[in-house]
Amino acid sequence: MTLTGSLDTRVETDRVSFSFTVANDGDDPVTLSFRDSCSADFAVLDGEDERWRWSRGRMFTQALQSESLDPGESVTYEGKWQNPDAGTHTAVATLEAENHDCEARVEIAV
Template sequence: MLTSTLSVAPVDEGFEFSLTVRNDDDEPVELSFRSGQRVDFVVERVDDADGTGDGQEVWRYSDGRLFTQALGRETLEPGESLSYGAIWEDPPAGEYEVRGVLTAENVDAEASMVVSVPPV
């Protein structure tokens, strides 16, 4: 069984995201990927008082990025973890749900949390 943990930390450029995936099973888990992409981070606006921001996607790590088009595999041994990160630069003020998703095609692993970006 894989467990996923998302951490979000403010940095000078904006926010740093990190998705950690841990193998809590007694057997190795092989992760299969369709490309060089290993993770995606999605930021959606949380519902405003008037409902205008509900679920609106405002940033996605993979948008505008190119990844190698080669199949890939990674093995997580029992108790082993892998972490993947990204930086969301210059976020606008507001409240957002951040989701980190492992892009392996043979397992589901994701985590989310709500983040508030204060006005500048």
């Protein structure tokens, strides 16, 4: 089982949009298990310092859920950073499944 992640960003004047795609590159189906409705999270780092996190201050439905990915399938999660800080940062997307890890990073300039 192999999950790979890719992170695409779009920088605009008043926001940065994130698209985190998780793909099953393995030969077997994968079931992703989540504790709540937060399937993925996005963070922006300035060196080691966290500048922003998508999930901070949000509330999520507390319900167990799952999502299956067959071999070759992918799923995309979206997020937005409103009124971003100017500078060069590292954007990090993380799959929030309790049974599988997947992360993607990319440098952004705002």
